[in-house]
Amino acid sequence: GENVEQHPSTLSVQEGDSAVIKCTYSDSASNYFPWYKQELGKRPQLIIDIRSNVGEKKDQRIAVTLNKTAKHFSLHITETQPEDSAVYFCAASISDYKLSFGAGTTVTVRA
């Protein structure tokens, strides 16, 4: 089955700086890569996703890049704000079905 690895496990950044989280996946058939933000005790919220026919996608301060050859994808958050503090999960799946999640990254934005 799919194995998704995520790094780093924790990330502390100064407000206004950028944050980058990286994930790798094992199944070359995976073609859908969503990113979720989860606050303590809450449901995961989809913040951005990318499909294998695209190399990069941006939505305001958030961007995701995908390298299919290397089987890795990254989340970039620019101009971080305190409300960006949360746990972020990457995931991979084949056509949106059966998501395999990374271990998560706890992001802390220092004011």
Place this chain on the structure above:
Amino acid sequence: GAVVSQHPSRVICKSGTSVKIECRSLDFQATTMFWYRQFPKQSLMLMATSNEGSKATYEQGVEKDKFLINHASLTLSTLTVTSAHPEDSSFYICSASASVYNEQFFGPGTRLTVL
């Protein structure tokens, strides 16, 4: 986006009892629902996938006789934890999608504590 609810949000039960958790899609018909378990400070682990009107497909290592899943309608799936033990204490989250290949929408989760 679509709305998925879960009930109850929190439950505390004694060891040996059974607990039922409901997952509902409020504004769309969910042909597929997924059940996840999340231990503190860990990732979401898929337990099983259920399609309306058919038996659930369980992930390796998940006991189907302990975690009973029923997806009787296009808007409701239930997870019953039978003979619960303290090690079953966890955050259980469901998700629902309109078809096998559509975006999953997550419920708010159910915090289960087994004493």
